[in-house]
Amino acid sequence: MSVLGLLAALLLPLGMSLAPRATAAPAADPVRVMPLGDSITGSPGCWRAVLWNRLVDSGYTDVDFVGTLPPQGCGQAHDGDNEGHGGELVTNVADQNLLPGRLASTRPDIVVMHFGTNDVWSSISPDRILAAYTTLVAQMRASNPDMRILVAQLIPMNPSSCAACAQRVVDFNARIPGWARATGTDRSPVTVVDQWTGFSTATDTYDGVHPDASGDDKIAARWFPPLAAALDAVPPDPGGPGDPGGDPVACTARFRAVSTWQGGYQGEVTVTNTSASAVPGWTATVVPANGARLTQVWNGALTTAADGTATVTNAAWNGALAPGASATFGFVASAPATAGTPAAAVTCAGRAPAG
Secondary structure (H helix, E strand, O other): OOHHHHHHHHHHHHOOOOOOOOOOOOOOOOEEEEEEEOHHHHOOOOHHHHHHHHHHHOOOOOEEEOOOEOOOOOOOOOOOOEEEOOOOOHHHHHHOOOHHHHHHHHOOOEEEEEOOHHHHHOOOOHHHHHHHHHHHHHHHHHHOOOOEEEEEEOOOOOOOOOOOHHHHHHHHHHHHHHHHHHHOOOOOOEEEEEOOOOOOOOOOEOOOOOEOHHHHHHHHHHHHHHHHHHHHHOOOOOOOOOOOOOOOEOEEEEEEEEEEEOOEEEEEEEEEEOOOOOEOEEEEEEEEOOOOEEEEEEOEEEEEOOOOOEEEEEOOOOOOEOOOOEEEEEEEEEOOOOOOOOOEEEEEEEEOOOO
8 A cells, every 4th residue: 555545544534534735726827918010119119128117117017028020139128029020011911911820829918009101101091001900900809809909190200211201191190090989899999099299200210210219218108008008907807906896986077178279189087086985996987078089098098989988997006096085097089170168078986895
């Protein structure tokens, strides 16, 4: 008889049994993020290194940047896998059906896409580029029906060999918010990220096209809030911060317009916990007036319905509110030229603690 068998035989008469060895619960898979684009993303695309380290420094340690291309330097430790193919046109990727194989190899949960610079340079029409975007989004959703997609309005371009490129970027970027509104769904939202505003080809690129260190910092700073919000939203952990945890808790929401311009405005919403208990998170609903639509949000995660109603959930760092405490998120809205003074109806609900 083996030693273990002998020990069992001695213990059983005493009413004891051998307990099975405890096993550790399997660790949750990291959230996979695919940086998708051309040389601005991948050659070497050092904004990815800046963004990766900012995520890590902010506590987002369970993230895996994925892609079929390896790291390309950048002088700082980071997860450098990416899908930024130098010289590639988004229209060619769509026409040649190149993305499905890349998705199958990497299985991303989130795609961060700055794509179309070479198409604009080649004088391809916005209609064709946006049709390619639509094809790629359909392929992303075929890979993962819950794909969350961040799409950049392109950084400015002013190469010495293309005098018309600067205006072409402006014209193309103006079309992206409308395309995103028509393409996004509740299950697979499309978030527009403004990479154009505040970016200078004179000081933030080394050749009128590709970002230098200053440009890398600006690009990473613009990606961070919406990417952090997307990371907070997927995958949902049972019993974790994403769970409702019970009936909504009372709160109030207050809107104000920060600045306005022809065709849009910047707004701000303050959410205040008016209950007697702390809440681990909140959700705000924004119904902009006069045909306006939210196109970008920071300090929260945006979902937009077909009628323009926007739902914003808290980010990782501003969800927990003590009684009487407040959190603020900002947004950019597009609006018809005849919209008049910005206005919006806002409501909110606090999430009850789990248990």
